[in-house]
Amino acid sequence: MNDGLVIAGGLAGAAGLTGVIALLARRKASYLPAGHGLVRPDDVDPLPAVLRRGLGGLTVPVTPGPRGELFLGGGAPQPGRTLRRLVLSPLFARARGNGGRLTRDQQVPFRLVVEFAGAVRDAETLLRAYRVLDKQLRDHAGLLSQCDGDDLRPGAVTVSVTGIVDVRELLATEDVRYAFAEGSFDDLGSRSAPPSLVPMISEPWSRRFGWDGLEPIPAEERHLLHAMVRSAHDDGRTVRISGLPDGPRKARAAIWTELGAAGVDVIADADLKGLARHLRKHPVTRWVAREPLPTRAVRRGSPRPHPPRPDRRREPV
Template sequence: MSRRTLPRRPPQPLPIPAASLDTRRDTVSGGIVTHLSRRQAIGTAGTLTLTAATLTTGLAATPAAAQHRPRHRPGTGPAPLRRAHAHNDYEHERPLLDALDHGFTSVEADIWLVDGQLLVAHDAVDLDPARTLEALYLDPLLARVRANGGSVHAGHRVPLQLLIDIKTAGDPTYRELSRRLRPYHSILSSATATRVHTRAVTAVISGDRASRLPMTEERTRHAFYDGRLDDLGTAAPASFIPLISSNWNSSFRWLGEGPIPPAERRLLRDIVGRAHAARQRVRFWATPDTPGPARDAIWSELVAADVDHLNTDDLAGLESFLRSGADR
């Protein structure tokens, strides 16, 4: 996904010189894929390989995210906001927890398969061995759901969407992810060929499209697939593709200045209508996210069209917008 500078604690980066990186636009997910040079990394079936010394240094230098504590006591936090999606959530000072404190019900984490570990970062230069998917998301969520009697948001039976954007090769990365999700089965929604069991957290897999095949091969999945507009109206059911995501700029030219063109409004509502008829949710990335009237106009149009997830890096801004009565 596109990147916006956010305040965050300094990472303990892996020693990969920026000059050795080749950054290219990911046309599938809208993100940035940074490719390591052959001298800096050895790619094995889509994984990145680092030295043991580097891993040890990084682990010792960075505190585990699981040690972070929410600012609200159980039962005292804000009511959850069903449309609020935290894009690049891991770049906030307190990944996951800041979004939950603002009432968000969907968070996004980019993952890289590195020496068998799933590290969370936007770019390869930011990889930190202590910032694993388990440490930043899965372990804190497990503890929170247990403390709240089965809910992410205390007192509210609203599932949290954990959108996991795969940055390395989809097939091997998903297979490792699937293995690592299993110990958290008690909090994760799951699916078989005939049934979906909704639990406190629903993992949805985005990013590299090669994750789709190994997902279809599983008899029991603890994750679901993030579809694209060309998945609308296909045979793939909502039990496999519950979410349809798209780059806003691929379908729309309106960026919030002046009224939305009637043809674009009709297109937006047609997309949402088709998805909802198939029991699928809708999310657009790359919508304007600079505070101001244009962003408010975009958000208002998305709410009016019943788009399910509003994408932002500005947690306080979206919370204020939605709690002001915009989402009624």
């Protein structure tokens, strides 16, 4: 009898502990503006894991498919796996439900990078696909970072377009744009690619650096990294680095540390768990939001006209 009571009490205690652990697991992670998720080939639904870990951005490869939709991945379109269904709708629904933020502590936009990939290379098809994306984004205009002339206004989400479709000329003709082009360090100081059109510099690590994180970083590479990031910030742009070497997490963490020390605004990696854990221990402290996101609830549709505002060409989005 007593043994039964002890066993029952032990089971109840274990159940209570399990409930506490489950409750802690369900708590929303604090927002990590420097954390950016990359989609692995086997990721069926990539957004929930990114939001659950509090990462401040996601790059999704897309390819044009039937009925004018954009499908996730660079391969053949899979039924139901559309950008609108798996990414745009849940992302904006969450922001709308939280009064214009993805999380209560969000202070800078979530950076959604739409990367056109796949076998489609026809320019007209790709530009038509971008127009589909633009239409889908305008359905959520009040939650998006936008540019009116040279005035950059941050929103809950900033969308950049990259990959095999070059949308710069098309974007440059829009009076008000809700998406931006991604650039490289070669665009710094370029009049044809101002920060109002190309607000974020994005390059793979291996394009300019050979360090793999296994040994101490060479002094010249560290100097180059700091100099390039400083130049981009002086030019009014944020910096996103992806394409880190495939290696042990310890080696990648060494590179994450150097990127953070250099003030890189966005660190992109497919190792979501490792990156989130690292950034919580070693936050990138140089990134300061110059203008907080709106706190009021944002309704569906276009925002109301704004009064004239100071030039914000250096306002990162």
